[in-house]
Amino acid sequence: MIAGRCQWLLIISGAMTNSTYTADEKTTLRAGLDRHRDAVVWKLEGLDDEQLRRPMTPTGTSLLGLVKHLGSVEYGWFVSTFGGEVEPLWFDPYSDEDMRADQGETTQQIIDFYGRARAAADRVIAERSLTALGKPSWRDSEVSMRWVLVHMIEETARHAGHMDIVRELIDGAMGDHRPG
Numbered sequence: 001m002i003a004g005r006c007q008w009l010l011i012i013s014g015a016m017t018n019s020t021y022t023a024d025e026k027t028t029l030r031a032g033l034d035r036h037r038d039a040v041v042w043k044l045e046g047l048d049d050e051q052l053r054r055p056m057t058p059t060g061t062s063l064l065g066l067v068k069h070l071g072s073v074e075y076g077w078f079v080s081t082f083g084g085e086v087e088p089l090w091f092d093p094y095s096d097e098d099m100r101a102d103q104g105e106t107t108q109q110i111i112d113f114y115g116r117a118r119a120a121a122d123r124v125i126a127e128r129s130l131t132a133l134g135k136p137s138w139r140d141s142e143v144s145m146r147w148v149l150v151h152m153i154e155e156t157a158r159h160a161g162h163m164d165i166v167r168e169l170i171d172g173a174m175g176d177h178r179p180g
Contacts, residue, residue, distance in 0.1 A: 026130050029149040036156040037118060040070060042178045043163040047170065049107050056166045063166055064101035066159050068110045071117035072098040073155055077148050078121035081134035087116065094138070125149070 023031070044052060044063060052064040072093040075086045090105065091097040101110055130146040143151075160176070167173050 025146075026125075026149075029130075029146070029153065030125060032153050033149060033156060036153060036160045037070075038178070039160045039176055040067060040156065040163060041114075043160070043167045044111070046173075047167075051170050052107055053101050054170065056169050060096075060100055061162060061166060062101055063163055063170075064107060064110055065099045066163055066166070067114050068101055068105075069098045070156060070159055071110070071114040074114075074117035074121040074152070076136065076138075077152055077155075078124045079117075081136045081143065081148060082124050082128055082132065082145070083134065084120060084124045086120075121152075 044067065047063070053062050055062050068091075072089070072091075075089075076093060078084070080086050091103050097103060101107075125145070128145050130144065130149070132145045133142040134145070134148070135142045164174070164176060
């Protein structure tokens with residue numbers, strides 16, 4: 001069971017508060033991203049390694065593979081795009097290796113990778129304005145921090161939705177956020 005292994009990830013993000021609903025644009029966007037990031041981590045809680053790695057679709061989608069992918073895109077869209085320091089990857093993020101947890105990595109390695117990616121992305125978000133421009137190495141045009149925040153809310157929410165379904169198939173647990 002990994003309940004304790006994910007708890008620290010939830011601590012690094014800010015909880016939604018009433019003041020979040022009337023905050024400035026950047027704070028609002030960040031709170032929306034954190035809500036979906038926290039749902040991703042919550043979907044892992046209480047499962048063992050086999051359940052986290054179990055392919056639940058014909059294409060091999062697993063909970064842990066989705067977390068690995070989300071760590072990869074946090075580094076790519078936020079950190080690499082805006083000139084931050086990206087840690088060396090042990091997998092090819094431009095292939096389906098970033099969606100699978102089967103290159104000999106441990107569950108803890110992937111969970112820690114996601115935590116480091118979130119922390120690195122948060123530093124970049126804090127240091128730049130919404131109008132700051134960056135250029136992803138895989139694109140021909142620049143993007144604004146505002147655009148990347150919106151895109152990553154969409155990306156994270158999309159995969160959190162996949163995780164809702166995968167988790168329900170594994171043990172019947174449902175919901176888009178931790179109760180309470």
